[in-house]
Amino acid sequence: MSNVKVSRLVYADFHSTNVDGMVDYYVNVMGYSITEEKDGIFYLSNCLDHHNIVITPGDENAIKSLGYQLNRKQTIEEVYVELQSKGIVAKVLKNAKPGIAELVELQDPDGIVIELFNDIALSKNGYSSSGIVPLKLGHIAFCAINHQEVVDFYQDVLGFQFTDKIGENFCNFLTCNMDHHVLNIVASDQSKLHHIAFQLKDAGHQNASSDLLQKFNHPVIWGPSRHTAGHNIATYHYDPDGHVIELYTDMDVFLPELGIFEPRPWHKELPLKPKVWNSLSSWGTEFQMDLSKI
Ligand SMILES: [Fe+2]
CATH class of the missing domain: 3.10.180.10 (2,3-Dihydroxybiphenyl 1,2-Dioxygenase, domain 1)
Structure with a gap:
């Protein structure tokens, strides 16, 4: 501990x-x-x-x-x-x-x-009035060679909590607050960024963001779809450096003391607790992102 x-x-x-x-x-x-x-x-x-x-x-x-x-x-x-x-x-x-x-x-x-x-200075700029303007930087997903060692490290050393897995030894979701995940760690033979994710306000914001991405020539490469683990509705696109960027809304809210997620109409299990999932998309949408480009 x-x-x-x-x-x-x-x-x-x-x-x-x-x-x-x-x-x-x-x-x-x-x-x-x-x-x-x-x-x-x-x-x-x-x-x-x-x-x-x-x-x-x-x-x-x-x-x-x-x-x-x-x-x-x-x-x-x-x-x-x-x-x-x-x-x-x-x-x-x-x-x-x-x-x-x-x-x-x-x-x-x-x-x-x-x-x-412990402390970072405040920005004086406030929210911008143009562009997508997410609510926040929400999570980081990275591929890890030493997968289990990395998962254990974030829990044992930095106080993260396990919230879900996709596959028994494929992708672990960890949180340090009430968001379903702040980190996801994907088992891999390489150590590299998988994607970085920003939280949007709601589905309307997600629709508007996809229009803006199209306008600026960063088209959506997968989604929108609702994930299984976390239940966030997500789209993905590439930034100019080729990193995969996720924009999401509706992520599950974790109650760490109780070990459950706040109920939502799309939860099939009530109460919903951390578990192992077998797929990425709860809407059945085929996952079409070209993972070879990551
Ligand atoms: Fe993500």
């Missing part, structure tokens, strides 16, 4: 060979606002936080790091000491990112860089 407890996913920091294209996509298509540019690195906000997306120049298109806010019950020093006591290599960094005075950096068993912090 860990005293280190992540409360929410705050940002994804991407290495990009196409910084201008990615920034243009996040500003004009996704409706994010630039809060800061420093040393060629762009910091973009959804609304509340100084940054929710970071675009860092690089020689590859890949996740550089993921940022999570802790539950603020421990100082960063205490988090560092606890991680060390578990044999986790970590370091405390001061002012490593704008808006974050202190963070602890570590890696998961597949080498994903994790940045944990």
Whole structure:
């Protein structure tokens, strides 16, 4: 049992060979606002936080790091000491990112860089008035070579809870709050991003987002369909760097103390509890996304 407890996913920091294209996509298509540019690195906000997306120049298109806010019950020093006591290599960094005075950096068993912090500065920009403008960055899905080790790590070290699986050893869903999943971890022979997902307001917002994606030449590649695990209605498209982006609404709400999901008319089991699912789509829609491009 860990005293280190992540409360929410705050940002994804991407290495990009196409910084201008990615920034243009996040500003004009996704409706994010630039809060800061420093040393060629762009910091973009959804609304509340100084940054929710970071675009860092690089020689590859890949996740550089993921940022999570802790539950603020421990100082960063205490988090560092606890991680060390578990044999986790970590370091405390001061002012490593704008808006974050202190963070602890570590890696998961597949080498994903994790940045944990208690506080991040607020954005002054608010929600944008054009573009898709999601409610928030909702979850990250990645392929992991050390699948079970990674799943155990997020539960045992960072306080995530298991909420569902697709197949016994294929895809695990984990949460750190009331959202059905904040992470999903797909068993693979490669370690890489599977997709990144943003929450929309409702089905009307999803329809409008698909029109905007078409207008900006980022057409939907799969969906809309309602997933089984999480029951979110989802569409997927590619960003300019070829990452798969999910836009979703209607995700299940988890009640962690009770180990059940809030009832919904589309739940076939009541009460619905974490379980193993055998398919991706509850609407029977054929999954047509070209996974070879991920
Ligand atoms: Fe997803």
